[in-house]
Ligand SMILES: NC(=O)c1ccc[n+]([C@@H]2O[C@H](COP(=O)([O-])OP(=O)(O)OC[C@H]3O[C@@H](n4cnc5c(N)ncnc54)[C@H](O)[C@@H]3O)[C@@H](O)[C@H]2O)c1
């Protein structure tokens with residue numbers, strides 16, 4: 001079938017809106033009419049990598065939400081007409097997947113970032129007959145229709161506000177899951193969240209849900225710190241790494257129980273790590289490059305540094321859980337969204353990069 005999609009043809013170039021041919025779903029795949037798809041920083045990662053890492057024309061998008069139109073012969077979890085959120089993909093059989101730690105799938109790159117299906121085929125062909133990469137995070141959802149791996153598809157309530165739910169598939173579940181799953185923050189504890197963007201503000205909301213008594217948000221933009229206050233931060237900090245460490249120590253009276261970094265900035269990570277109490281844990285989700293060095297002795301005394309992918313989520317359970325919290329008014333992540341029509345995807349990227357918009361969501365044309 002003919003569909004419309006945003007295609008990235010060079011790592012540094014703009015997205016172009018194109019007509020593509022979409023193939024048929026395989027036995028364990030689902031054809032989805034995408035209603036809307038969130039834009040996450042990871043969609044733009046190719047901008048930061050050397051040009052030789054760009055894998056060719058590709059449809060990005062990994063926070064899709066929509067309605068199932070058709071299913072492959074072996075699909076059991078959804079049927080046509082179901083509302084679905086599209087999340088990351090995993091192999092289902094490696095050591096991590098056997099333990100239900102799907103974000104840490106040993107074959108994560110192959111199933112999420114290889115530019116097509118794990119067998120090397122793609123679902124999209126352009127008007128010149130050339131291959132265009134598909135199955136980004138198992139879904140490639142910057143498109144009016146796409147073919148997703150069944151393992152990327154999460155069924156949600158038929159009455160759910162599907163148009164705003166795509167971001168639950170990555171950014172929002174990562175921020176909330178870091179707090180509720182990875183760190184398992186308990187009531188009465190102190191939590192530092194560095195970076196008050198989509199991940200960080202979701203984390204602040206989740207820390208409030210968890211009953212944390214001290215929630216310290218760190219950012220360089222006052223407007224974002226104001227939002228953090230609105231969603232539950234008890235303290236906000238901006239300034240040098242030394243200022244951040246001092247402010248956390250002052251707010252917690254001797255060190256934080258938990259910290260979560262979404263900046264990917266080594267100096268900010270070190271500033272939070274230095275302000276943990278001796279059994280404190282810091283979880284890192286913001287993507288950084290190069291070395292991250294911390295004081296050796298500060299670790300021996302009992303502190304923990306852990307990475308976090310996709311909020312340690314089991315998407316089939318955690319996404320419906322977050323949707324219920326949202327429906328109950330306890331997790332208003334939808335307020336972080338600004339909608340753009342698909343053909344304004346380049347404007348959406350600019351608005352996200354400038355900090356004007358927290359979570360762009362691209363709405364597909366009818
Ligand atoms: N690990 C995962 O599974 C996962 C999933 C999704 C996104 N990510 C990554 O998480 C990061 C955050 O994503 P996002 O969508 O929330 O981005 P965002 O741009 O909305 O938020 C980042 C925030 O950090 C702040 N910041 C950056 N550097 C800072 C500094 N030096 N000092 C103070 N504040 C600083 C920015 O002002 C911004 O508000 C990105 O690197 C993204 O690629 C990781």
Ligand SMILES: [Zn+2]
Pocket residue numbers: 090091092093094095096097104105106107108
């Ligand atoms: Zn796996």
Ligand SMILES: [Zn+2]
Pocket residue numbers: 040041042043062170171
């Ligand atoms: Zn993402």
